Amino acid sequence: MGHDHSHDHTDPPSDPALRVKALESLLVEKGLVDPAAIDEIIETYETKVGPRNGAKVVARAWTDPDFKSLLLLDANKAIHSMGYTGRQGEHMKVVENTAIRHNLVVCTLCSCYPWTVLGLPPVWYKSAPYRARAVSDPKGVLAEFGTTLPKDVKISVWDSTSEMRFLVLPLRPEGTDDWTATELEKLVTRNSMIGVEQALTPEKLQIIEANEKP
Amino acid sequence: MSKTTQHFCNSLPQIPTDAEGPVFAEPWQAQAFALAVHLCDEGHFTWSEWVDMFSQEIKLAQVNGDPDLGNTYYNHWLNVLEKIVTQKQAIKSEEMIARKEEWRSAYLRTPHGQPVEL
Structure with missing residues (x-):
């Protein structure tokens, strides 16, 4: 059998990345965080400021x-x-x-x-x-x-x-x-x-x- | 300008060099950064509360043997973010751990190239 290049899954990201995703999704669900506001902050600090x-x-x-x-x-x-x-x-x-x-x-x-x-x-x-x-x-x-x-x-x-x-x-x-x-x-x-x-x-x-x- | 900066930073023996372009090494770091800023903006905690917890976290990490070279900065940031959210927002750490595993399973069951959803 050759190399099994599987496309039936996606490799999960690193542990901290999963923790951030968990945190963000919980905060969004509880109405404490607006995902659009998060993107805007990132954009501001990365490029505008x-x-x-x-x-x-x-x-x-x-x-x-x-x-x-x-x-x-x-x-x-x-x-x-x-x-x-x-x-x-x-x-x-x-x-x-x-x-x-x-x-x-x-x-x-x-x-x-x-x-x-x-x-x-x-x-x-x-x-x-x-x-x-x-x-x-x-x-x-x-x-x-x-x-x-x-x-x-x-x-x-x-x-x-x-x-x-x-x-x-x-x-x-x-x-x-x-x-x-x-x-x-x-x-x-x-x-x-x-x-x-x-x-x-x-x-x-x-x-x-x-x-x-x- | 960043070229010059990098050039000068390369000559620093102990200090990690600055990356060209954005200062986040990985996207999750930008997410974690923005979450803290946003929660502070919304009044869930004050910035001095954040700084107090953050500097304690760094001290603790150093005591535990982290050489603290700047590359673990956002790991400390994320630890504090989880702690402060647990303290202030009544999201339990068990909830966070369970949700993290849900995300991991979601990745594993999602065909490559498809959007990952819970």
Whole structure:
């Protein structure tokens, strides 16, 4: 007998996948969950939110001094004014990188993250080594991301909680004085708003865009 | 941009790399994520309740030998989701286990390519 390639069944998915299906179907039956709302949330976080909201906030702060003052004073108000509202009721604080201070964001407890402006957290942000080492050896973590800072720059590490989420306002790269906010957005990476990297330089952006062309 | 990110992350010795594109490794992770967000939105629990339980779950996992490298993150997430739903919504864990097995049987009896229904 040859290989029995059976079509009379479907291989069940992994155990966690079955658990999620069980949970969702029970919640739907009890009227506690609307399946359409679930799909919408997934879509929002996967495609619509992403770090682009954060990039828009940063680019505006670079080009609009009044907005920047408000952002540093009352980040929630400034971010809400751009139409981005959080769902967990957390407070946001924006910390500004300067010529003498670099900021790095971590959540040592779990993985609190400003989803509203950055989308979903990357895997490394959620890992225990990052969470521990961002505090014990921030310079080492930055070096692993290829980020080196001048000797006299101090690093501040900000520990996010369920009540307070931090977002880094990176330094505006040199050579961008005549750039518009829309152009500047492209320089603002997710990692620069977590603080593990600087914003892209115009040269780096050029290289990336060249690589992305088919 | 994701190319750069991946490039930098590849040089991290201990930290798992970020996937290009969506951060969910498997669809169930996105489902579990969205269920928690939705239940919180609907007021079934507060986000700080969630965070408290979630950080306890992670601590417990670490105590039990999970190296906690980020790849088990949604397993912890799912554990907490089941716990919080059991606590708040009166869905019993036996119900969840029974339903899981019903789904498994449904897959096994459904011809390949057909929609799987209970």
